[in-house]
């Protein structure tokens with residue numbers, strides 16, 4: 001169900017939400033990023049945000065537990081807030097986290113206190129391939145701009161409360177047609193292709209930007225900070241990248257690390273989580289300083305049969 005609101009009424013609707021809740025939305029600065037706002041004029045929806053909204057659920061650095069005087073204390077998050085202007089790719093990244101971090105106290109508190117308001121994407125950036133990634137309608141409210149009205153689709157009780165004063169209608173949300181498509185669905189056939197080594201050797205800087213910009217990646221490093229008097233300590237978790245040479249027990253060879261990232265997100269994750277862990281946002285490609293474009297690599301590989309398919313056909 002949903003409601004249709006005239007554009008002027010929608011402004012008033014948004015104004016009330018900004019007054020009432022802690023309100024986070026995309027803002028244009030050096031790049032577009034999600035920030036706390038107090039005025040609707042700050043909202044910028046013309047481009048996909050360069051940075052995703054993951055930090056509001058899984059902070060870049062977080063105290064997981066504090067140990068003090070023999071007692072263990074977890075996080076406590078009570079503020080009610082709205083994250084506005086999320087596109088379908090970022091909403092689906094949150095959907096994946098909701099499954100994966102369901103048992104984590106801090107994450108669950110933040111999610112329970114948050115209302116997700118999506119916007120229908122009309123301006124995907126050039127590297128987006130979200131139409132290939134089977135994205136689901138996952139939000140409390142979702143805004144579709146029409147000629148002189150907005151249709152607000154609703155998928156939860158949290159969302160319903162916000163639009164209860166308006167008359168219910170139903171409208172189909174049009175499909176998003178992203179500028180690119182990931183054509184290659186049998187990528188394991190190309191695991192041993194020399195293109196990976198060539199790409200890693202010639203172009204990968206192991207800078208980790210691809211991970212840090214990915215709304216679904218979840219590499220962390222854990223630390224314990226012990227107080228000077230040794231009576232208390234904090235367990236800290238920070239974002240990390242599996243592309244760094246010193247990342248955990250990950251392979252040290254650059255090619256292996258590059259392949260692990262791509263094959264984990266597109267293939268191994270299906271076994272572990274039942275779906276890919278990529279939402280097709282394209283940020284890892286736009287943000288890569290040497291523009292390593294795994295979609296282009298995989299789409300080109302599709303044109304030639306992979307080693308494993310040759311074997312299957314008895315040709316090698």
Ligand code: SF4
Nearest residue numbers: 204205207208210288
């Ligand atoms: S952003 Fe590009 S260069 Fe940096 S680690 Fe990732 S693939 Fe390599």
Ligand code: SF4
Nearest residue numbers: 214278279281282284
């Ligand atoms: S792997 Fe790249 S395209 Fe896929 S969700 Fe992460 S940043 Fe977006």
